[in-house]
Amino acid sequence: MSRRWLFADQLGPHFLDDRHQPVLLIESKAVFRRRVFHRQKAHLVLSALRHRAAELGDQARYLRAETYRDGLRRVREPLEVCHPTSRRALDFVRRQERVSVLPARGFVTGLDDFADWADARRGPLRLETFYRFARQRHDVLVEGDEPTGGRWSLDQGNRQPPPKDADHLPVPAPPMPREDDIDAEVRADLDRWEREGIRFAGQDGPRRFPVTRREAQARLRHFLRHRLPLFGPYEDAMRSTDPWLAHSTLSSSFNLGLLHPMEAIRGAEQAYRAKAAPLPSVEGFVRQLLGWRDFVWNLYWYHDAGWRDSNALAVRRTVPAWWQELDADAVRAHCLTDVLGGVREHGWVHHIPRLMVLGNYALQRGWRPAELVDWFHRNFVDGYEWVMTGNVIGMSQYAHLGQLTTKPYASGGAYINRMSDYCGGCPYDPKRRLGDTACPFTAGYWSFLHRNRQRITGNARLARSMKQLDRLTDVDAVLAQEKQRGDAAP
Numbered sequence: 425m426s427r428r429w430l431f432a433d434q435l436g437p438h439f440l441d442d443r444h445q446p447v448l449l450i451e452s453k454a455v456f457r458r459r460v461f462h463r464q465k466a467h468l469v470l471s472a473l474r475h476r477a478a479e480l481g482d483q484a485r486y487l488r489a490e491t492y493r494d495g496l497r498r499v500r501e502p503l504e505v506c507h508p509t510s511r512r513a514l515d516f517v518r519r520q521e522r523v524s525v526l527p528a529r530g531f532v533t534g535l536d537d538f539a540d541w542a543d544a545r546r547g548p549l550r551l552e553t554f555y556r557f558a559r560q561r562h563d564v565l566v567e568g569d570e571p572t573g574g575r576w577s578l579d580q581g582n583r584q585p586p587p588k589d590a591d592h593l594p595v596p597a598p599p600m601p602r603e604d605d606i607d608a609e610v611r612a613d614l615d616r617w618e619r620e621g622i623r624f625a626g627q628d629g630p631r632r633f634p635v636t637r638r639e640a641q642a643r644l645r646h647f648l649r650h651r652l653p654l655f656g657p658y659e660d661a662m663r664s665t666d667p668w669l670a671h672s673t674l675s676s677s678f679n680l681g682l683l684h685p686m687e688a689i690r691g692a693e694q695a696y697r698a699k700a701a702p703l704p705s706v707e708g709f710v711r712q713l714l715g716w717r718d719f720v721w722n723l724y725w726y727h728d729a730g731w732r733d734s735n736a737l738a739v740r741r742t743v744p745a746w747w748q749e750l751d752a753d754a755v756r757a758h759c760l761t762d763v764l765g766g767v768r769e770h771g772w773v774h775h776i777p778r779l780m781v782l783g784n785y786a787l788q789r790g791w792r793p794a795e796l797v798d799w800f801h802r803n804f805v806d807g808y809e810w811v812m813t814g815n816v817i818g819m820s821q822y823a824h825l826g827q828l829t830t831k832p833y834a835s836g837g838a839y840i841n842r843m844s845d846y847c848g849g850c851p852y853d854p855k856r857r858l859g860d861t862a863c864p865f866t867a868g869y870w871s872f873l874h875r876n877r878q879r880i881t882g883n884a885r886l887a888r889s890m891k892q893l894d895r896l897t898d899v900d901a902v903l904a905q906e907k908q909r910g911d912a913a914p
């Protein structure tokens with residue numbers, strides 16, 4: 425049986441054909457020299473790789489090398505590798521004579537299956553139609569060909585703001601891992617690398633995300649039993665005192681390959697059948713995994729490499745230094761300082777702060793989408809190019825102009841005010857667009873619509889906002905104010 429080379433995001437048993445298959449793991453330091461990663465992300469990836477090597481014992485050959493190429497030079501035997509998750513890595517493995525490349529694993533809908541589905545579409549590829557296809561194809565939450573519960577999406581009931589009378593949702597926090605000797609060794613190595621000149625972003629901290637399959641399975645079981653029931657209603661809510669809410673916090677575990685998404689999907693389905701979780705929560709969770717995660721994975725490969733550089737709104741501004749450096753202390757806007765601070769502290773915030781605070785702010789300012797893909801990739805524990813290209817290019821920055829979403833995810837402070845507790849403690853007023861207390865999101869929203877009027881005219885979902893824009897009597901003053909604010913931290 426050939427030795428299987430596992431990348432650091434291919435760590436679960438489903439990346440092997442046999443539990444005794446010989447394995448190669450290569451730790452490349454050059455990855456961390458090339459770009460500035462969040463320190464906790466670097467820790468997570470290295471710790472996961474080294475823990476996998478420790479689990480496999482003599483079955484694995486573990487090489488520490490400057491580059492993958494250097495590591496491969498020390499291996500004489502033929503190798504197999506599962507389809508890597510980035511174009512750069514795929515190009516590299518395909519150029520290696522002794523390495524055979526196997527189909528991708530770790531996702532539910534295969535690349536060929538997706539391409540057949542997408543080729544048969546006319547018009548834009550939408551999550552809703554893909555998700556319906558995937559539910560039927562993989563027999564998830566369906567009765568015959570019909571959706572369990574009668575509707576494919578139960579999202580309408582899943583958009584509740586955080587409860588006003590409690591700091592935390594009444595669910596136990598996700599079980600936090602206990603660090604061990606391998607974590608201590610990783611931390612010491614990262615300290616040494618920093619002294620040698622390798623730079624990291626964010627704060628170091630106790631490890632908060634699983635690095636072994638056992639830790640990931642424990643977190644999944646805990647989520648299904650204790651947190652899933654409230655996941656649905658509060659999946660879009662934001663609360664300054666409770667960053668985790670009822671989210672699974674398993675995205676990094678799926679993206680490291682520690683868990684296969686289908687085991688979580690079947691687990692959630694089972695929770696519904698056992699009446700342990702309501703259907704809207706289960707459906708919302710399934711949609712994120714079987715729907716969105718597989719959708720953006722497949723789109724990354726379905727589109728050509730140029731998709732990552734899409735910039736349909738023709739924006740040119742570069743991401744400012746305070747954002748790049750996660751300098752939450754430079755920001756007064758409460759929502760943004762809390763969310764950016766969350767990234768700095770944990771390398772993670774859930775999908776709504778990403779989309780409606782970070783993505784929304786960047787979209788309004790007109791920052792370059794490709795820079796944002798890179799920023800999200802480097803600073804989030806679950807960030808990889810395949811996932812951030814879909815999230816940023818396809819969704820949050822509208823850089824593919826409506827090919828994935830029916831309207832840009834731009835909104836004023838009213839949305840954040842409704843879905844969070846942020847505005848109460850903010851020096852800005854979500855209702856104001858002009859003056860010293862003008863909310864940067866509200867002013868930014870009108871400025872965004874004005875700037876992109878030609879590109880988004882005709883979008884039916886924005887027709888009302890465009891009419892409102894036409895009725896604003898102070899729009900010139902708002903534009904002048906936003907020009908003066910520029911990209912300074914708000």
Ligand code: SF4
Pocket residue numbers: 757758759760836837838840841846847848850851852853854863864865866
């Ligand atoms: Fe954010 Fe505006 Fe609310 Fe302040 S007022 S928290 S800037 S949305």
